[in-house]
Amino acid sequence: MATPTMRLGLRAFRQPQLLRQPIRSTQRRTVQTAAGTIEAPVVQESALTKFYNSPIGPKTVHFWAPIMKWGVVLAGASDFLRPASQLSITQNMALMATGAIWTRWCFVIKPRNLFLASVNFLLFSVGAAQTARVLSYQRSLKGETMGEEIKDELKREAGLVEEVVKNPQSVIDAVKGK
Template structure:
C-alpha cells in the first residue's frame, strides 16, 4: 500500500485498463489497399494510401536522405587528398546496415532501401578513391627514398673522387 493518493488508483485502475486494450484493433501492417466498396485502388490513390506513402514518415525520410547521396556524389569532383576516410567509412557502413534493415522492418520500405544502397555505393567509391590515393603516396614516398639513396651513393662516390684528386 502506498501513502500517495494517486499511486493506488494508477496501479489498479488506469494503467491496467490502458494496457489491456490494444491501441489499434487492426494492425497497421494489415491495412488493405481496397476502398470501402471493396474495389482495388489504382495509380496515385494506391500510392497515397500505401503504408509507405507520402502521408507517412516512411516516404519523407528517404526523400531527405537523398541529400546525403547527392553530397557524396558531389564530392567525386573533389581531390582525394581533401576527403575524410572516417566520414566516408561511416557513410558506407550506414548505407550497408540500413539497406539490410529496410528489408527486415515492416512495412518493407524499398524506397528507403534504395537510397541507403546508393549511400553505400557513394561511400564505398569515395573510400576506394582515398585508399588508392594513400597507396600512391606510399609508393611515391618509397620511390623517392630509393632515388634519395641512389643520390647519396653518387654524392659519396663524387666526394671520394674529389678527396683523391686533392690528395694527389
C-alpha cells in the same frame, strides 16, 4: 429537427477517423451464390489514392526518409569532383557503414521499404567508392599496398578512440575551443 448526417459541427473534429477515410467510389455488382443473387459493393480506388493511403505512401515517414536521404547521397557523390587529397576517409567510411547497416535494416522492418533500401545501397556505394579513392591516393603517396594502408588507418583510428576514452575532457575542451 436536424438529422444525424446533417449535424456534423465540431464533432467531426473530435473524431479524427472521419477525416482520414479514403475517397472511394462504390459500385454494385451482382454475385451468384447458392442461396441466390446478391449485390455486393465494389470498391475502386485510383492508383494515386492507393499510393497515398498505402503504408509507405506520402503520409508516412517511410516515404519521406528516402527523399531526405537523397541529399546525403548527392552530397557524397558531389565529392567525386574534389581531389582525393581533400577527402576524409573517416567520413566516407561512416557513409559506407551507414549505407550497409540501413540497407539491411530496410529488409527487416515492416512494411519492407525498397525505396529506402535503394537509397541506402547507393549511400554505401558512394562511401565505398570514395574510401577506395582516398586509400588509393594515400597508397600512391607512400608506395604501400592497400592492405598495409588499411591497417595503418585502423591503427590511427584506434589511437584516437583510446585517447578519447582515456581523456574525455580533452574532447569537450576541443569542442568548446579552449
